[in-house]
Amino acid sequence: MGLLAWTSVVIAVIALLAWYLSYTAARLDRLHTKVEGSVSSLDAQLVRRAEVVREVAGSGALDPASAALLADAASASLEAADVATLGGGVRADGIGADRAQTESTLTQVLCTTLSTDVVAELRDENDGWPEIVEHLRSAGQRVQIARRFHNEAVRDVRRLRQRPQVRFLGLAGHTPLPITVEFDDRLPDGL
Template structure:
């Protein structure tokens, strides 16, 4: 093989490697963008759920103690949403550990105050209540879906970032490795 053939082969190999690294870096960037979007979506769904819970608490159909518990938990969730700031970069902890605890507490209060017996009784006795229950169920399901979608995006980013070429060549830059968001988001029985 002549010298020209060797040079052409080396140039071709370098071009393929450069293309692959460029493709991998672009894919990683797209995954990080998807992750940012999933955090924003999760944040929006959590706010929506808290607003619906506050509406349920203020509806006047629950006993005063249950209404107060729901209102306090919903207010804490909305306060946590106001405090949380979504950075320009991907947050390594998604919505934050404290906010995740606040959201778990809201879920726990929902399951404690809105038991299946209470929901069935309210559906039967109160006009307009089935629509409110449906909005609450829908908001809870959207939170579950948004959290799952976010955690799937985290898995995709982590899987790509654990590849040797990404780690050794620093294709991820200084972006922190994201962690999944874990909190209790199960709907109360009867919803």
């Protein structure tokens, strides 16, 4: 093999390596963008759920103590969303530990106040209650889906960033490593 052939092979290998690294960096960037979008979607679904819970609390169908508990928990969730919005930007920890705790508290209050017996009783007594229950169920399911979607996007980023070529060549730059969002997002048994 002549010098020209060896030079051509070396140039081809370098070009292929450059293309692979460029492709990997672009893929990593797309995955980070996906995580940013999933955080925004999760935030929107949490706000929607809190607004529906506030609607349930104000419906007049629940006893005053339960309504007050739900209204307080929903207000705390909306305030946490406002604080996150004022902070701006996408956080490496998703929605933040404080907000995750607030959302878990909202879920626990929902599960406590809307037990199976309470929901069954309210369905029998109130004409508009099935529609409110459906809104609440839908909002809760959307939160679960948004959280799962976000956590899957985070896992994809972490998997790619663990590859030796990504770590060694610093393809992630200074972008913080995202973490999954964990909080209690179960639906009350009565729904």
